[in-house]
Structure formats: structure tokens, C-alpha cells
Amino acid sequence: MGFRSDFIEGADAGASRHLEGWLSECLDVWQAGRRGLKLVRICKTAKQMIMNRRLRVTALGFWALVSIVLICSCSTAEEPLNPANCTYRIINTYPHDQEAFTQGLVFHDGSLYESTGLKGSSSLRRVDLETGDVLEIHEMPDHLFGEGITIYKDNIVQLTWKANIGYVYDKDSFQLLQTFSYPTEGWGITHDGEQLIMSDGTSILHFLDPETYEETGRIEVLYSGNPVVNLNELEYIRGYIFSNVWLTDNIIIIDPFTGQVEGWIDMHELLSEEDQQGNVNVLNGIAYDSEHDRLFVTGKLWPKLFEIELIPEE
Secondary structure, eight states: OOOOGGGSTTOOHHHHHHHHHHHHHHHHHHHTSTTTHHHHHHHHHHHHHHHHHOOOOOHHHHHHHHHHHHHHHHOOSSOOOOOOOEEEEEEEEEEOOTTOOEEEEEEETTEEEEEEOSTTTOEEEEEOTTTOOEEEEEEOOTTOOEEEEEEETTEEEEEESSSOEEEEEETTTOOEEEEEEOSSOOOOEEEOSSSEEEEOSSSEEEEEOTTTOOEEEEEEOEETTEEOOOEEEEEEETTEEEEEETTSSEEEEEOTTTOBEEEEEEOTTOSOGGGOOTTOOOEEEEEEETTTTEEEEEETTOSEEEEEEEEEOO
């Protein structure tokens, strides 16, 4: 995976060749090492900076960029994820409201935030992790079907399924601040710190400006060259997009730059036969506690929510 110097507008030819060679060398060295993916992500981040901002690189600018990459490689806030095909191990089990048709799940400041679906039952909730108690709730109008949520800065963004309307709330008070529209169905939503990332039930992920909610780009999610459809609830975790795949027991790990599926998580038999009673529905809901590196999953109308550890398949 080389670094294309033609992405650099107005680059000095010698500097760009030097830049390409330097990054390619780092890529080869670290790929062979114990943490091979670390510099892959850094190099791609540098490339993305150039693509998005069209940096003008001169000989001086080249060394500035090298300095940025070196600083990032030495002082990242989170250890880069090493995606792979995985199974799981249950770390903790928590109660979950079995009346909650989970469509979106977020962990923030010690609490779970959950969006529930079905017309007449859709809501936005703040939930106590340990007890499963609903601490605060905003019930949506009966004609709406709630979908995914994410928290961006001080706001909660919630999608609806077929109404083509998104809702923006104050994170603390749940007061409705504004609405926005989109032309597709709304399924899942997350963000990478700069852009909102939205699924619509197809193989396409849409990137939205978090201030205007206008689409800024899109990628198609592919596995072995084939589109992966039914992308549902999303969570951005350590540089990758995790997505439930509707009607399956799988979570996929997506490279946000290429759309390639870099790993599959087989969640088969997460919910015991004893708990699969009544109206229990499909696996859906991924939340990540970045402060303590905890991963939570649940499903629609499930009686339990799980903290899991990922175990790479051998």
C-alpha cells in the first residue's frame, strides 16, 4: 500500500519522492513487527490529511509532516486497533430492559444512552449500566421509528428509519435543538471526531458534516470485493468502524478510508437459550467506553447487555 505523491498539490518533486519513500519504508518495517498496523494507520492518516486539506508540501513542509507522524506514533491517546477475525469472551453481564427495541447505543460519561425503535415505542434514554434502570427518557411521537444515535460534543444525534428526519438534542437536558433531513433511510450513526458516519441499511456509509448535516462523502463496504449490505448500528472504535449486520450474529470491522472489511466478530450464542424467550430479536447495539477500553453489546428486546473481550481466531 504505497503513498501516492500525486495527492500532494504543488509538491516539490524531490520532497514528494522522499516523502513517498520514507513512509513506504516505515510501512514495510512496522508491518513486519509486533505492532504492524500502528504505522499503517498513521501513514493513512497522513494521506487522509493531504486528501482532505490538500496540503502544499515543500521541502520544509515535508519535514513538518514527518514530525507530525513521529509525534503521533509516540503519543497516541489510544493504542491502535489490530483488526482480525474474532470470537469473544464475556467479561460482565448487566440487566437490560426487555421492552427496549435497541436501535442505537452509546457509552458516555459513565452512562449508557440508548435509542429504541418501533412506532409507538420509540425513545431516547439515559440508562444506568449497573442496574439497567432508565434514568431519563424522551418519548418520540408515535408515528416515528427511532434508529441509531451518537453523541457529538454536547449534542445527541438520533436518526429515524423512514421519516428522513434526524433529531438533535442537548445531551444533558434532552431538549430538542433542531432537526435535519437526509434522502435515505436512517439506520446507524457514529462519528470519528470530525465527521458523522451514517448507515442506511445498504452497503453504503455516508459521511456528514457535524454542523450542517450535509453529506460530505461516502464509501461502499466490501468484503473480498463483494458489497456487505444491511449495515446497521455503528460504533467508531480506535480508528475503525464497527457495524452490526442486520439478521446476523456478526459484527464487522470496517476501514473508514477504504470501506474494506478488515475483520469479523462471530457473536454466535452470546445470548443463552434460556434468555431467548418471548420476543427476543436480533443482535443490535455496540457501545465503547474509550476511557476504560470496554466494549458493550446487546440486542433488540434482549434481557441482558454484555461487556465482552475480543479474542482473535487462530
